[in-house]
Amino acid sequence: MNTSLKKLGAFTALLIFLTAGGLSAKPDRSRMDPEKRLEHMKKNLNLSDEQTEKIRNIMAKYDPKREALRSKIGPLYKELVELMSQDNPNRNAVKTKMEQISDIKIELRLIMLDGRTEMFQVLNEEQKAKWKEQMKKFAKKRGNWNQDRD
Numbered sequence: 001m002n003t004s005l006k007k008l009g010a011f012t013a014l015l016i017f018l019t020a021g022g023l024s025a026k027p028d029r030s031r032m033d034p035e036k037r038l039e040h041m042k043k044n045l046n047l048s049d050e051q052t053e054k055i056r057n058i059m060a061k062y063d064p065k066r067e068a069l070r071s072k073i074g075p076l077y078k079e080l081v082e083l084m085s086q087d088n089p090n091r092n093a094v095k096t097k098m099e100q101i102s103d104i105k106i107e108l109r110l111i112m113l114d115g116r117t118e119m120f121q122v123l124n125e126e127q128k129a130k131w132k133e134q135m136k137k138f139a140k141k142r143g144n145w146n147q148d149r150d
Contacts, residue, residue: 034059044134045127054122062115069108076101 032040038059042052080097083089120128 034063041131045123045130047127051122051127055119058115058118058122062111062118065111066108066115069104069111072104073101073108076104 034056038052038056041047041055047055076097080094080101083094083097120131123131
């Protein structure tokens with residue numbers, strides 16, 4: 001009986017974690033409108049008009065791809081929660097759903113990396129140093145203390 005209660009408690013904790021993490025404001029977290037992001041970059045990095053236009057074009061190239069992937073994640077989390085909340089969850093189905101979510105997150109991060117890499121090429125050395133410092137501060141503010149950002 002005690003083991004059953006522990007399993008139920010662990011399952012409940014996992015379900016709450018997934019629900020809170022997957023269905024919270026996560027899709028909109030720390031996301032700025034592309035033009036606001038660009039204005040922020042222009043101001044903080046002292047971008048020229050030419051650099052600003054190049055970065056605007058890069059953002060226009062990658063933002064729709066990122067948004068398309070982000071829109072897929074929310075429904076998958078809902079499906080995962082439904083699978084996990086069944087009386088007798090199918091472990092393989094749960095694993096498959098988790099893998100689908102992970103695959104999309106990986107693809108999203110790679111697209112973000114591609115966009116940042118392209119934008120980085122537009123900057124001069126001083127701007128690159130400033131951007132790196134800003135990304136470190138942003139990561140620290142978000143609680144990602146040990147993550148390097150470019």
